[in-house]
Amino acid sequence: MTDQLPLDPIALSQALIRCPSVTPVEGGTLDVLVGALEPLGFTCHRLKFSAEDTPDIENLYARIGNGEPNFCFAGHVDVVPVGSGAAWTVDPFGGEIKQDRLFGRGAADMKSAVAAFVAAAAAYLEKNGPPAGSISLLITGDEEGPAVNGTKKMLEWAAEQGEVFDACLVGEPTSPETLGEMIKIGRRGSIICRLTVTGIQGHTAYPHLADNPVHKLIAVLNALTTIPLDQGTQHFQPSSIAVTSVDVGNAATNVTPEKATAVFNVRYSDLHTSASLRDWIEGHIRAVLGENATDVELEIDLTGESFLTPPGPLSDLISGAVETVTGRTPELGTAGGTSDARFIKDYCPVAEFGLVGRTMHKVDEFVDIADITALTEIYRLVIERYFAVSEASSR
Ligand SMILES: [Zn+2]
Incomplete structure (x- = not known):
């Protein structure tokens, strides 16, 4: 299935994993993303923010289209440290595939989800042409760190530029064991x-x-x-x-x-x-x-602070796409740690859906190749149905 896609999410995941981007180091991840997004027609802004007592961080805002609504995908390309390197059975930054699993730091949390969204956007654009609205990506390098020079500042920057977000999907790993089990609609x-x-x-x-x-x-x-x-x-x-x-x-x-x-x-x-x-x-x-x-x-x-985006159009849209692709009805949960959704919730409805988080932050972090492929299709359906609904309602 992946070879029918205009952009291969597995190869892009590997390319991102091979960039050693332990917070606050960008590690080449943004070059990889810009290299994938610009040919698709996205306008890319690399945004570097600084603050006293915290390291400078490079982030990326990319958008295709000028109109409303603006559907945003948010995620991070920084990763936590390898930890006990000797315990890994693979190179943590090798992007190795073994037995249908992609290994490496960030495979689950959350480089493969970023790659899946880029591939989904590429597939959507190839099939449908430019959206009746905009697709954007808000990619930070400061989610696993202090989160001072990342999403929060990008959102402030975007507001100053007159950028408006109408819905946001955060691609953090949300399912404990099996892809499609859980969408997060809030956080403690x-x-x-x-x-x-x-x-x-x-x-x-x-x-x-x-x-x-x-x-x-x-x-x-x-x-x-x-x-x-x-x-x-x-x-x-x-x-x-x-x-x-x-x-x-x-x-x-x-x-x-x-x-x-x-x-x-x-x-x-x-x-x-x-x-x-x-x-x-x-x-x-x-x-x-x-x-x-x-x-x-x-x-x-x-x-x-805790927050909740009450179940509604955004969670329905994501649930529907998950059901179509996996056959599972996801639970709407709020468990786990905090995420950058806590900043985004002040700007637009936000929900989180990504890969299986079982191995995140662990030694030999991996994700199933089949899950990356399925997630790409879920994201593609989310984009397609989002613009189909907004077009129908604006008619
Ligand atoms: Zn994460």
């Missing part, structure tokens, strides 16, 4: 909390003369981790708290320390915001330590 929010309790240092033999912050911290953490935040909602699993560190830095066994710090991560549904969670956590601190708990400091870093 995530905050990192650093809680420090200050007491009075003392001798362990005279605890009444000291004020042990470790005991207080444990009591607060116990409340936070045993009282559920919620029971989940129709589209979200229950919100969760995971303590990642309890730090006292005390080497002595006969001294109680002055300070104790814990770090925890809250992943939350659309029932909460970072502000409401601050209130919830502070309420528990007061409940455990009393109203005058002034010796407690709570720092909260927001990774991204």
Whole structure:
């Protein structure tokens, strides 16, 4: 089937995997993409953004057509580090095919999905000619990194240029085991909390003369981790708290320390915001330590608020294409980590559908060749049906 396509998604996936683009390095990926997109008629803008304390990042915005609606595909070409290189049985940047699987860092997350979309656009254009509207790609090199000089800034740049997006499909891996199992229509929010309790240092033999912050911290953490935040909602699993560190830095066994710090991560549904969670956590601190708990400091870093694009035309469109190609009816989910969809949701309806994520970020990351081919056909149908519907409704 791939040899009937004007642009082979497998070869393009291999070419992208062979660019060692560990964040923040671009690694040649954008040359590969521009080389594929410009001959199809896309206008390409390479966008380099900088900020203090973060590395410069190169990104790409490509568009074909000037009219509305503008259907956008968003993705990233940066990858996480190889990790334990010795454990790989293949060259992580070799783009090797073995037993109908394409191996390499980024094979699943998410170079092959970027390649599939480019091949899908090529197939659409060959069959239908220019779209009654526009097709665009928003490709960042800063998704696996701090995400400061990537999608967020590209969207701001695009808004300044008068670029409007009408729908966006993010190609992150969404299916746990089998292609077509899941579309993501939202994501949980995530905050990192650093809680420090200050007491009075003392001798362990005279605890009444000291004020042990470790005991207080444990009591607060116990409340936070045993009282559920919620029971989940129709589209979200229950919100969760995971303590990642309890730090006292005390080497002595006969001294109680002055300070104790814990770090925890809250992943939350659309029932909460970072502000409401601050209130919830502070309420528990007061409940455990009393109203005058002034010796407690709570720092909260927001990774991204939770969001939901309620099921509607975009998720229906993607579900329909998935069903046609795979025969599966995808679940509409919100689980997993955050993605750049958290930035895009402020501009247009956004949903995520991509490859099987089972091996992402792991040693010997791979994706089934058949899945790349099927994903290309799914993306092609999404584009074709999107413009068929918008044309019919504008008549
Ligand atoms: Zn990814």
